[in-house]
Amino acid sequence: MAEEKKLKAAKPVKEPKLADPVASSIDLATQIMIKRAQELGVETVFDRNVKMKPCNIGNQGTCCKNCAMGPCRLPLPKGGIEGEDERKGMCGATANTIAARNFIRMIAGGAAAHSDHGRSVAEVFMSAARKETDAYKIKDTNKLLSIAPYLEVATTVEVDGETQDRDIDEIALEVAEKALNEWGKAEDELLYPKRAPKALYEKWKKAGVLPRNIDREIVEIMHRTHIGVDQDYKNLMKQGARAAIADGWGGSMLATDLQDVLFGTPYPLQSEANLGIMKEDHVNIIVHGHEPVLSEMIVAMAQKPEIIEYAKSKGAKGIQLGGICCTANEILQRHGVPVAGTFLQQELAIITGACDAMVVDIQCIFQNVANVAKCFHTKLITTHPIAKMEQDNVIHIEFDEHHALEDAEKIVRMGIDNFQNRGSEVMIPKQKATQIAGFGVESIKYHLGGTFRGDYFTLNDNIINGRIRGIGAVVGCNNARTRHNEAHIQVVKELLKNDVIVLTTGCNGIACAMEGLLTPESAAVYCGPGLSEVCETVGIPPVLHCGSCVDNSRLLLAATEVVKAGGLGDDICDVPAAGSAPEWMSEKAISIGQYVVSSGIYTVFGATFPTSGAPVFHNYLCKEMEKIYGGMWDYEPDPIKHAQLMIAHIDKKRKALGIDKARERVLMDMADRQALEA
Numbered sequence: 213m214a215e216e217k218k219l220k221a222a223k224p225v226k227e228p229k230l231a232d233p234v235a236s237s238i239d240l241a242t243q244i245m246i247k248r249a250q251e252l253g254v255e256t257v258f259d260r261n262v263k264m265k266p267c268n269i270g271n272q273g274t275c276c277k278n279c280a281m282g283p284c285r286l287p288l289p290k291g292g293i294e295g296e297d298e299r300k301g302m303c304g305a306t307a308n309t310i311a312a313r314n315f316i317r318m319i320a321g322g323a324a325a326h327s328d329h330g331r332s333v334a335e336v337f338m339s340a341a342r343k344e345t346d347a348y349k350i351k352d353t354n355k356l357l358s359i360a361p362y363l364e365v366a367t368t369v370e371v372d373g374e375t376q377d378r379d380i381d382e383i384a385l386e387v388a389e390k391a392l393n394e395w396g397k398a399e400d401e402l403l404y405p406k407r408a409p410k411a412l413y414e415k416w417k418k419a420g421v422l423p424r425n426i427d428r429e430i431v432e433i434m435h436r437t438h439i440g441v442d443q444d445y446k447n448l449m450k451q452g453a454r455a456a457i458a459d460g461w462g463g464s465m466l467a468t469d470l471q472d473v474l475f476g477t478p479y480p481l482q483s484e485a486n487l488g489i490m491k492e493d494h495v496n497i498i499v500h501g502h503e504p505v506l507s508e509m510i511v512a513m514a515q516k517p518e519i520i521e522y523a524k525s526k527g528a529k530g531i532q533l534g535g536i537c538c539t540a541n542e543i544l545q546r547h548g549v550p551v552a553g554t555f556l557q558q559e560l561a562i563i564t565g566a567c568d569a570m571v572v573d574i575q576c577i578f579q580n581v582a583n584v585a586k587c588f589h590t591k592l593i594t595t596h597p598i599a600k601m602e603q604d605n606v607i608h609i610e611f612d613e614h615h616a617l618e619d620a621e622k623i624v625r626m627g628i629d630n631f632q633n634r635g636s637e638v639m640i641p642k643q644k645a646t647q648i649a650g651f652g653v654e655s656i657k658y659h660l661g662g663t664f665r666g667d668y669f670t671l672n673d674n675i676i677n678g679r680i681r682g683i684g685a686v687v688g689c690n691n692a693r694t695r696h697n698e699a700h701i702q703v704v705k706e707l708l709k710n711d712v713i714v715l716t717t718g719c720n721g722i723a724c725a726m727e728g729l730l731t732p733e734s735a736a737v738y739c740g741p742g743l744s745e746v747c748e749t750v751g752i753p754p755v756l757h758c759g760s761c762v763d764n765s766r767l768l769l770a771a772t773e774v775v776k777a778g779g780l781g782d783d784i785c786d787v788p789a790a791g792s793a794p795e796w797m798s799e800k801a802i803s804i805g806q807y808v809v810s811s812g813i814y815t816v817f818g819a820t821f822p823t824s825g826a827p828v829f830h831n832y833l834c835k836e837m838e839k840i841y842g843g844m845w846d847y848e849p850d851p852i853k854h855a856q857l858m859i860a861h862i863d864k865k866r867k868a869l870g871i872d873k874a875r876e877r878v879l880m881d882m883a884d885r886q887a888l889e890a
């Protein structure tokens with residue numbers, strides 16, 4: 213016995229489990245930096261992924277902790293359910309009820325995040341309209357005039373029987389009032405859903421899902437999912453859809469529109485992406501999060517000659533700004549500021565040892581960046597009153613639109629002052645790719661619009677004649693449970709190969725940028741003959757980066773423009789289009805997925821799906837929902853099958869429109885032509 217004990221005690225200490233860099237990401241810069249982190253003994257999300265397994269019951273969506281009699285856990289039995297599903301929680305809640313409650317609480321979380329972001333922008337917009345701040349101005353008056361009618365704000369006035377243009381400041385003020393009112397008005401319904409095609413609006417009306425105001429729909433989810441309230445998954449999902457519509461056609465759309473008015477509507481511009489954008493001899497300031505309100509000021513500050521001089525006085529050659537997540541997408545699309553990386557690269561940016569300041573606002577910020585920053589000289593600065601961190605190395609500089617420029621200056625100077633504190637451990641990977649970003653409803657109109665006919669006529673025409681098979685909207689996060697960027701890139705490439713043009717936002721946009729897919733040249737390499745020809749003629753990349761998470765609202769409006777241009781049905785659900793989030797992880801992704809589905813678009817998610825433990829409810833989302841909205845969910849973790857499901861749906865829609873034959877003709881022509889040329 214004693215011997216045995218001794219033997220046991222002598223057992224070597226277990227090495228900590230570490231991630232395999234190549235298995236963790238398809239991106240070389242990421243692989244290099246994961247390895248680097250491990251050499252330095254700094255833990256990243258990739259290591260935590262191998263150390264901690266996700267909970268199997270939570271994963272199935274069937275763990276309820278909505279009251280203190282639980283948590284009640286209802287995993288799916290190994291062999292599935294035979295006969296009646298008798299699983300129930302303490303109160304009797306079924307697996308369907310539990311999964312549906314959890315699902316719509318995710319929608320509430322996501323819709324709240326997007327919409328609260330929108331509210332902040334609306335508040336800044338109000339300050340600008342009232343001229344209470346020097347930092348923010350109404351920059352894009354064309355955009356202001358274009359959105360005013362949707363908020364029921366007149367752009368003209370009658371003076372002595374004559375129609376005249378109304379004063380811009382007056383319009384801005386009324387737009388601000390009307391917009392802010394959307395979050396909490398006591399009567400009526402949300403205004404923006406009327407921008408949808410009429411058939412869709414009527415569908416929502418009939419289904420009883422027209423949102424009343426943004427906040428109310430989110431609050432009602434919290435009420436309905438409290439113990440003992442709504443216990444019918446269909447009725448729960450009705451509210452889930454309503455809150456999601458209030459996000460996509462409400463909070464998010466307002467965020468996008470008001471940001472465009474304040475900071476300018478994006479137009480295509482060139483930039484770069486990946487960690488290689490950081491520069492060893494420059495002060496590197498990384499902005500991370502979602503709201504452009506502060507980062508816009510930082511961009512302005514970092515360009516000021518006296519600030520650049522100050523950086524030089526500290527021994528740096530200049531200031532290099534870079535972005536992570538959607539703050540990156542915001543300042544990329546308006547200023548061409550390069551993107552340092554995706555959601556999963558946030559820790560790695562600090563591990564370069566060259567990040568002098570990381571400035572974060574809201575959403576998608578790992579608390580672990582504080583632990584990583586502790587191992588380096590990096591100043592980690594939180595800026596938002598609702599988003600602080602407990603670690604004591606985190607600096608909080610609360611940002612306020614009334615002293616925005618002062619705050620931005622303080623932050624940038626802090627980064628500059630920190631340049632000299634760098635250790636010897638600087639290692640920036642070289643990888644970066646060129647990208648063209650900054651697409652949106654307006655620029656697609658410009659590039660693919662017709663000169664004589666409707667705005668989106670050229671795009672529609674090419675879909676009708678079959679050169680473009682359809683539209684794929686591929687968006688969303690990275691998820692450390694899957695190989696970084698692999699599904700994003702495989703799904704997108706499979707779509708391109710099959711002549712499906714891709715619109716992207718969020719971290720998929722960043723993944724595509726890193727892979728070089730956001731360049732016109734990539735069309736000839738990756739696209740089928742039809743799409744490649746269109747891209748070449750028009751001079752656009754085959755993947756159009758349309759911005760941040762809230763900018764998924766741009767995709768809804770682009771789809772609406774396609775319907776308006778004619779020839780592809782009279783509702784969004786008629787258009788040969790499909791949505792996808794191959795590596796989703798956030799609650800916002802679920803809210804986005806639901807408003808896209810409720811807008812009539814078939815939407816496939818990868819990674820995992822939080823309803824697998826409740827097959828009846830899952831089936832409701834994936835099949836029954838089509839009867840209500842024309843769109844439905846699907847789940848497929850294999851990227852190629854995932855893309856093929858989207859293509860099959862696109863073909864189904866082409867057939868319903870009677871344009872399936874056109875494509876065969878185009879391909880035949882093209883093959884003939886190629887044979888002739890050869």
Ligand code: XCC
Pocket residue numbers: 502537538555575576687688689690717718719720760761797798800801
């Ligand atoms: Fe966050 Fe918007 Fe997801 Fe990326 S994509 S991980 S939500 S940053 Ni919207």
Ligand code: SF4
Pocket residue numbers: 276277278279280281282283284301302303304305310439440
């Ligand atoms: Fe369990 Fe019902 Fe309470 Fe949920 S609400 S924890 S299912 S008793």
